[in-house]
Structures are given as structure tokens and as C-alpha cells.
Amino acid sequence: MGTVGLSFGSPTSGAGFNVSTTVSEIVSNLQNVETPWKNQLSSLESQDTVLSSLGTLYSNLTNDISSLTDFTGVMSLKEGSSSNNDILELTAADSSAAEGTYTVSVNSLATTATGFMTAISSSSDTLTGSMDINGTTIDVPDSSTGDDNITGLANAVNSAGIGVTATVLTDTTGSRLVLTSNTSGTGGSIAVTANSITDSTSGASLSYTSQIATGANASLTVNGISLQSSSNTVSGLIPGVTFQLLGTTGTGDTIQVVIANDNSAVESTVTQFVTDYNSLVSAMNAQETTDTSGNSEPLFGSPTLSLLQQQLLSSINYQSPNGFVTGASSASDTLTGSITIGSTTIQMSSLASGSQNLNGLASAINSGDLGVTANVVNNGSGPQLVLVSNISGSPLSATSNLADGTTSLTYDANTGGMNALTGLGISMNNDGTISLDETSLDSVLNSDYSGVLGFFQDANSWGMTFSTMLNNAGASNTVGVLALAEKSNSNVESSLNADVSKENLEISAQQSSLTTELNSANEILQELPAQLNSVNELYSAISGFNENPNG
Structure with a gap:
């Protein structure tokens, strides 16, 4: 604590001194003890602003990835078209609609009695x-x-x-x-x-x-199947699709109804994901620099920032540990040969009679404690044995020597043909941001939509893993990295504010006491000339000498 030099002027002048100014100087000196606390509070408040901004960026990114990983999200959307909207107009296609082309003839419309x-x-x-x-x-x-x-x-x-x-x-x-x-x-x-x-x-x-x-049902054929509808608003005859019948087709004429995945919606969401990811990375990178005055940014050197950067980089480069075996015409076909998963080989001949097929193989893998979960799924082009690692990490190590008759069953180490963002046309830049090749994304959506779907939505997939990382980092999770950092700052700020408040109370009490004491001293100084004059007069009266040089 510094010192305060007090100047009372000439003690015999009777002018005294400025009590208010003197007390202010002393109080200002006492308040210096709060300076490091207030500096720390200012630093923490600056960190809070950055943490809040990062929380918003994480939230944006979470919304993007949620739309892609949600089973009812953007990847479930369908779009359709009719070759003749004057006769058949599509009104809706939900997530259950199967992608494909349907041939429709309208023989008669539904009528109402x-x-x-x-x-x-x-x-x-x-x-x-x-x-x-x-x-x-x-x-x-x-x-x-x-x-x-x-x-x-x-x-x-x-x-x-x-x-x-x-x-x-x-x-x-x-x-x-x-x-x-x-x-x-x-x-x-x-x-x-x-x-x-x-x-x-x-x-x-x-x-x-x-x-x-008279009341009559509409009569139409879908892919050669004769069907009826009590209403001209038709639902269910093409699964997941609703359309309106407006007229009839001529003899032998047909309408082509095309149901497709809504690639444009997916591409828009992925583009937004790339934009929001780059905004987050750029905001983090900006904290590793100094401002225009040469001062370090609020989170410069912060372990919180370092942890967030490590998690983000690790997750963006994560490879989905999934794969699948394909080539069988039916899940019940008898298979020959073997499959090796890791260091374990399963011979089809070792399985019980009637279980030497994809279903039986899946059961054998799941009961073999191989750290892998197997399921048989049908993606529309035939059954697949899907393998999902129970441990996050690099792609599965598996080799297929299986055969369905004379057809070899192949193992693809990537879910749906991809196990990393590069499969979507996304590449990493030197500064940690990413770039999207929209042509590559459009191509893979057209050629392997189910693969992209699995990349985001399969268990232990890239999409699910990245979503978990965002949740564990964001401010919306009470135990997330950002939330814990904000809570830690809040606790320290509360303690510092309490110290400042306590010190202010003590200084206020000292200020009041000093004001009283110095006012009293000032009164004494102001009374000294009169008291000295009285003493001089008394001395003169007693001694006969005039002690006042001006008297």
C-alpha cells in the first residue's frame, strides 16, 4: 500500500486544510488493494463473453448435425414429381416413401353420391x-x-x-x-x-x-396392379405418398411418378454445417492471437480452449468403425467359406445346419464376444451383414472369404462406402477449417444415399460420434466443457465480488472515521491563532512586555 503525504499548511495561519480532499487521497490509497481483484474480474468477464459466443457457435453446429443424425430429420425427406400434373398431382411424400419410379394409369375418378x-x-x-x-x-x-x-x-x-x-x-x-x-x-x-x-x-x-x-371408387393401376380409392385424394397406394387425382388417362397411357430423396435439402444442411464449423474454428483460432494493442485475447493459453480444439479436431477426423458384407441374394441362402474379424475366423461349416446363412452368421458373431455387433439389413439391393464395432476408433479389420454358391461375398470396410468426411467431398485446410466440394457431395448422394445415411445415423458412426462430442463440449450440457468453464468463472467472480464488497465496507468505515478525526483536527488548527493571541495578551499583561511584534 502506498503512503499519503498530508500538508496542513502553516499551523498558525488559521486556514486549516481541505478535509474532503485529504480523506479522498487516503481512501484512494486504501482502494489500491482492490485493483488486482478488479483486474481479475475484468479478465474473467472478458472470458465469459468469449465462452458465451463459443456456446452459441456450438449450438449452431449441434442443430446442423442433429438435423442429419435425426431419423426424422432432413435425410428422411422425400421429393416427388408427376409426369402429368393435370391428371395426377403429388401433394406429399413422407419418410416412409420408397425411392423409385411408379407407373400409374387412372381409369376413373371417385364420385360422391x-x-x-x-x-x-x-x-x-x-x-x-x-x-x-x-x-x-x-x-x-x-x-x-x-x-x-x-x-x-x-x-x-x-x-x-x-x-x-x-x-x-x-x-x-x-x-x-x-x-x-x-x-x-x-x-x-x-x-x-x-x-x-x-x-x-x-x-x-x-x-x-x-x-x-352415384358414389363410386376411383379406379387406377400402380405398376400394373389394379387398385381402388374411395377418394380422389389417394394415400397409401404408393407407400408414404399422397396424391390428387384430377383426371383420367387415355387407353394405354400412363403417368410416371418419381419419388426421390431430397438431395437439395441434405446438401443445404451439409453446406450450413461446413459454414458453422468454420465459424467455430475461426473463433477459436482468434483466441490464440493478440489484439491491435498487443494484449492477449481472453482465452489465450487457456486449457479450456486447448481441450475444445483437441476434441473438435479429433472428432472431425474420426473414422466410423463400421463395415458390411454384401453379395448374398437372400439372408437365408446357405453360405460357404469363412469370415475373419480381427484375429478370429468363423467357418460357416462350424455353424449348425440351418444356420449357415447371414442370419446364423450374425448370431455367431454376436455370441462370440468379438467386440462387434452384427445385424442383417436389407437396403433395397439385397441383404447385408452390417458390422459395428463396440469400441470407437479406426475402421473394423475384417476379411470375407464367404460365398453364396458361385458368388463371392465382399466386405466393405466403410459404412455405405465411406468412413470419413472425405467421402462427402469435405477436406481439411491447414488452419483447421474445412472445405466442401459440392459436386462430390451431390455425386455420392445420387450414387449411395444409404451410405451417407449410415455415415450419419448408424451406431458409432461419424455423425453420432460428432454429435456426442458437441453435447459433451457445449454450454447446454451442465457438465459440458463450456458449461463447467463458465461455472468455474462464475464461482471465482462471486468470491472476488464478495472480497471487493467486504473491502468497500471496511474502507467506508475508515472513511467515516477519518472524516470525523480530520474535521476535529482541522477545527483545532483553525483555532490555534486565536489561542496564541490569547496567550500573548496574557503574557503581556503579566510581564508588561508586548509580545505581538505588530502591536
Whole structure:
């Protein structure tokens, strides 16, 4: 702590000294003890700003990868097209839709049953009686309600809940009640019996003309299979696809419906992932430099920054430890030969009779404690024996000498033909950022979409591993690297703020005490000339000498 030099001036001048200024100098000197605490607080607050910014960048990247790894995310989206939208218009294709081309012929459209009653001259004519519609008796409303007219009868039909909608159609010939089934197709017929409706105004009985349009199902063929739909909005006849029938095809004519994966949506998401990844890496790299004044950035030399960089670099270069065996025409085909996984060889001849196939081999691998999980899946081109390492790391080491008859079964060490980002056309730059070759990405999506899907979504895949790393690093995870760093800073800041507050209380007490004491001293100094003058006068009176040189 420094010292404060106090100047009281001439003690006999009576001028005293400035108490406020003197106290301020002393307090300022006392506050110097807080300087290192406040400097540390400022440094921690700067770190908090950077950590918060990195948390946002991690969150952006997490959203990108989640869209790719989510089974219902962007990779499940489908898009479709119709070769003739005037006849068949696609309205939706969900994740269950199978990629492919479907040939459709529309023979007839679905129709809805409709009928009407005899026209009356005025919609205000009084009606009486009742009619039976699909087994339910509908009475003309009582005259006391004022609804005993054609509009009241229509309202009575609509409120009965019998699957029929009644409307009043008025033209130059009069007003008539029109009945329309709420269900299209053959299941929506209208049966009107026991009709006794009478126009009291004219005395005429109103007859019902049965179904000017009968309910009929739409008739169409999909890939040569004859099908029917009760509605012109068709769902399920092509799995996962909904389309609208608007017309019929000519004899022998067909419409091509193409269902494809939504590559453009995937490409857009991967592009955004690359952009957000580079933003995060660039933000980290910026912390390893100094600012324009030569001061180190807040996280310069921070172990937190080093750990985040190591995790990010390790995960971006991670290779998916998966692979698959393909070539069998059926999962139940009897196989010959052997497969070697690591240092273990499994001979098909060693398996029980009836188990010498892909399913039996998968069971043998799973029960062999080889550190590998095996599953038989069908990707549309035939069964595959998918192998997934139970330990994250480099690709599986496996060799296939299997055969299905005369066909050799090959082992691909990469999931779907890739086990690293390079398979997507993504390369690493010297500064840690990455670059995307959009042409390569488009090519692999067109040639091996299932491989890209597995790269992101298979167990222990690159996508799942990278997603886990982001979760373990981000601020949204309470035990994530960023969250723990922010919590540690917060704890230190709380302690420092408490120390500053405590010191301020002590300084405030000293300031109050100093002010009181120095005010008292100042009063004494200001009274000294008068006291000295009194002493001089007393001395002169006693001694007879005049001690005042100016007297």
C-alpha cells in the first residue's frame, strides 16, 4: 500500500486544510488493494463473453448435425414429381416413401353420391311431413319455430349427423333441397325412403330424385396392379405418398411418378454445417492471437480452449468403425467359406445346419464376444451383414472369404462406402477449417444415399460420434466443457465480488472515521491563532512586555 503525504499548511495561519480532499487521497490509497481483484474480474468477464459466443457457435453446429443424425430429420425427406400434373398431382411424400419410379394409369375418378328434391316456387313456402334418410327420420321443424320451410329442413338434416349434407339450391325455376354424401366412393350412398314432404303453400308433394351422381371408387393401376380409392385424394397406394387425382388417362397411357430423396435439402444442411464449423474454428483460432494493442485475447493459453480444439479436431477426423458384407441374394441362402474379424475366423461349416446363412452368421458373431455387433439389413439391393464395432476408433479389420454358391461375398470396410468426411467431398485446410466440394457431395448422394445415411445415423458412426462430442463440449450440457468453464468463472467472480464488497465496507468505515478525526483536527488548527493571541495578551499583561511584534 502506498503512503499519503498530508500538508496542513502553516499551523498558525488559521486556514486549516481541505478535509474532503485529504480523506479522498487516503481512501484512494486504501482502494489500491482492490485493483488486482478488479483486474481479475475484468479478465474473467472478458472470458465469459468469449465462452458465451463459443456456446452459441456450438449450438449452431449441434442443430446442423442433429438435423442429419435425426431419423426424422432432413435425410428422411422425400421429393416427388408427376409426369402429368393435370391428371395426377403429388401433394406429399413422407419418410416412409420408397425411392423409385411408379407407373400409374387412372381409369376413373371417385364420385360422391348426390340427389335432390322437387323444386318449390319460394324458399319461404311452408313445408310439412318427414323423410327417412339412410334409416334416420327427419321431420320438418314445427311451425311454432318459424323454421317449417326448406331452409329449416336443410338445417334439420345437417344437425342429424347422418353423414349427409343438405343445401338449398335456388335458381330461376325455384328452390330445391340438395343432398350430398359426406363420404365419396361406394361407401357413401344416400338412401331416401318414406318421403312425405309436402309444400303446404302449393299443396304439392315433393319427390326425391335418387342420386344424380352415384358414389363410386376411383379406379387406377400402380405398376400394373389394379387398385381402388374411395377418394380422389389417394394415400397409401404408393407407400408414404399422397396424391390428387384430377383426371383420367387415355387407353394405354400412363403417368410416371418419381419419388426421390431430397438431395437439395441434405446438401443445404451439409453446406450450413461446413459454414458453422468454420465459424467455430475461426473463433477459436482468434483466441490464440493478440489484439491491435498487443494484449492477449481472453482465452489465450487457456486449457479450456486447448481441450475444445483437441476434441473438435479429433472428432472431425474420426473414422466410423463400421463395415458390411454384401453379395448374398437372400439372408437365408446357405453360405460357404469363412469370415475373419480381427484375429478370429468363423467357418460357416462350424455353424449348425440351418444356420449357415447371414442370419446364423450374425448370431455367431454376436455370441462370440468379438467386440462387434452384427445385424442383417436389407437396403433395397439385397441383404447385408452390417458390422459395428463396440469400441470407437479406426475402421473394423475384417476379411470375407464367404460365398453364396458361385458368388463371392465382399466386405466393405466403410459404412455405405465411406468412413470419413472425405467421402462427402469435405477436406481439411491447414488452419483447421474445412472445405466442401459440392459436386462430390451431390455425386455420392445420387450414387449411395444409404451410405451417407449410415455415415450419419448408424451406431458409432461419424455423425453420432460428432454429435456426442458437441453435447459433451457445449454450454447446454451442465457438465459440458463450456458449461463447467463458465461455472468455474462464475464461482471465482462471486468470491472476488464478495472480497471487493467486504473491502468497500471496511474502507467506508475508515472513511467515516477519518472524516470525523480530520474535521476535529482541522477545527483545532483553525483555532490555534486565536489561542496564541490569547496567550500573548496574557503574557503581556503579566510581564508588561508586548509580545505581538505588530502591536
